Amino acid sequence: MSLPRFFRGIRLPLLFLLVSLLGGAVAHAKELKIETKLIWGTNEEKSPKKEHEPVDEATAAKLRKVFKWKNYFVERKVTGTVPSRGSNQFKLSDKCIIEITELEGPKVEVKLIGKGQPVHKAIQEIRKGEWFVYTGDDDKHECSWFVIITELDEK
């Protein structure tokens, strides 16, 4: 069997393959709706900042299973979209920014920027229902901060 004759035989499957791959790539390239929250955990009954609101009970229960603090308070919640193959920044405080980039895979790159300087980045599959959590201790005030990143359901 000569090579051109072989290709004549599979030209339809090849065409279908190209269309499928293109379709798969297009299907993956989607806009993400992301929610980011800056939360403080403490053993105090009330947050030192009056504007902080307690987190909902389900979130508090989930955090209590993993971390040592009794009470958790939301300082700021930012929701936004990350365009396909693009990125977006979520400003949670003057010092803390989260930058999220949508990649092929489907994966996302999550970057923590503190005081204007990149601190950490991670690339992983985006999975609905999974939390991506940055945390650190504030020893002076005996509390911890948490940045929780989740993908929301599509509109």
Place this chain on the structure above:
Amino acid sequence: MLKLQAWVDGELSKPEAARLAELVRSDKEAAALAAELTMTRGFLAGNEPEFKLPETREFYWNKIQRGIERAGADAPGRQDLPWLIALRRFLVPASGFALVAFLTVFSIGVFNRNPGAGPSTADGHYRPLVEEQTLSEHVDTISYRPRSENMFVVYIVNKDDAADDDDNDAEEMDDAVTQ
């Protein structure tokens, strides 16, 4: 009439030929028919084309016989060929579609999106791989996945604070010693 034609062709025995000769002499109708048959025979004998072989008769027929034998020997091969072609016509598109289906499934990532199908730990939770990089030299990071909860945690430790704490501890120890 057949007897008369046989008589014209000289194929009858002598008594029978004499009997028919008598009939032709006595019967006008038989005589006319015999004359017509004789004339027709004369035409055929004089005008029928004769095929001249370029080779001997034996060689000519031998050639035909060899051709028939050769055709018989080739016949099984010719019978196999359509079967192979039919199989190839089926297998080539089938293998093409199988390849397409395989690549399509993996390009779409059907299996990767299924929580139970990826790399998992003994507790059955899906554990996607994470590429990490600490970008600041002022911090250390520790990442982990709690077994009970569906989350990925990156714990940031500020090196400067830790160093300050060490210095404070040392100062406290110095204070204790001096006291």
